[in-house]
Amino acid sequence: MSTSRSIGREQARVSHGRILQPWTLLGIVLLHVGAGIAIWYGASFGFSWRSIMLTGIYTLLTGIGVSVAYHRMLTHQSFRTNSKLLEYALVYWGGVAGQNAFTWVLNHRSHHEFGDTEHDPYSYYWPYHGGVRGFLWAHVIALVYTFGRPAKYASLPRSDPYYDVILWEQKWHTPIFLSGFFIPAFIAGWEGFWLTFLRVVYVFHVTWMVNSVCHMWGQRAARGIIPGRNSLFVIVLAFVGEGFHINHHLNPSSAYLGWKWWHFDVGKWVIQLFELLGLVYDVHRPRAPSSG
Numbered sequence: 001m002s003t004s005r006s007i008g009r010e011q012a013r014v015s016h017g018r019i020l021q022p023w024t025l026l027g028i029v030l031l032h033v034g035a036g037i038a039i040w041y042g043a044s045f046g047f048s049w050r051s052i053m054l055t056g057i058y059t060l061l062t063g064i065g066v067s068v069a070y071h072r073m074l075t076h077q078s079f080r081t082n083s084k085l086l087e088y089a090l091v092y093w094g095g096v097a098g099q100n101a102f103t104w105v106l107n108h109r110s111h112h113e114f115g116d117t118e119h120d121p122y123s124y125y126w127p128y129h130g131g132v133r134g135f136l137w138a139h140v141i142a143l144v145y146t147f148g149r150p151a152k153y154a155s156l157p158r159s160d161p162y163y164d165v166i167l168w169e170q171k172w173h174t175p176i177f178l179s180g181f182f183i184p185a186f187i188a189g190w191e192g193f194w195l196t197f198l199r200v201v202y203v204f205h206v207t208w209m210v211n212s213v214c215h216m217w218g219q220r221a222a223r224g225i226i227p228g229r230n231s232l233f234v235i236v237l238a239f240v241g242e243g244f245h246i247n248h249h250l251n252p253s254s255a256y257l258g259w260k261w262w263h264f265d266v267g268k269w270v271i272q273l274f275e276l277l278g279l280v281y282d283v284h285r286p287r288a289p290s291s292g
């Protein structure tokens with residue numbers, strides 16, 4: 001059995017430069033076209049409160065899937081689960097968001113290790129030195145490319161505590177993602193179907209803002225050149241806590257992104273609830289009492 005899983009068959013070639021991923025690009029474009037149709041559909045026929053509520057619940061659960069499962073659990077291992085069912089359910093919701101756990105984890109570990117240098121997969125400062133091009137690159141364009149990175153960050157070791165669930169999500173990614181269309185369509189008909197495009201695109205852009213906006217505007221670290229900002233704008237839009245991005249760069253292993261009890265970090269409150277119920281343990285608290 002292989003002791004690790006590499007990021008893809010392009011790995012041998014990627015050291016020579018970026019490789020465009022046409023299917024990823026096409027998928028992003030089609031999802032935005034669908035979101036445009038959803039806006040037209042809503043303006044023409046209106047949406048019922050039932051389908052809007054359903055979409056809101058899906059937005060909350062997929063936000064938790066990306067932030068609590070992909071980011072805090074899989075990437076940073078900031079808590080452990082007592083329940084395999086909970087572990088897989090959380091990762092399922094990350095997949096429903098349309099984001100691939102395997103590339104998410106490897107890309108994000110590189111982002112922390114190589115912040116704003118050439119091996120950072122989505123840096124505002126590299127290769128475009130900020131500005132509009134830096135913003136667009138960090139926000140979305142970098143995501144449609146694969147490119148070289150040191151071997152340690154191009155593979156997932158078999159010893160990773162979440163190796164099985166990450167590969168499970170990768171294997172079933174397409175049906176998991178499509179279930180996020182079919183189930184709402186089954187419950188709420190065409191409204192559920194079209195609103196799903198809006199929900200996916202919204203969660204995409206908020207996730208991407210953590211890489212772009214949260215490296216451009218907001219509260220910086222008091223000292224040093226650590227990348228990342230706390231952005232009130234993203235704190236509100238993301239609601240799961242990801243806008244506290246300098247907190248996170250200062251203390252990546254913390255399960256809490258909003259460090260104070262009143263900081264608007266729904267992901268933190270979900271983890272606290274799980275801990276209260278005995279479903280998770282070894283929850284890493286922030287080292288510092290505030291972001292300074």
Ligand SMILES: [Zn+2]
Nearest residue numbers: 210211227228
């Ligand atoms: Zn960052």
Ligand SMILES: [Zn+2]
Nearest residue numbers: 108112248252
């Ligand atoms: Zn992180």
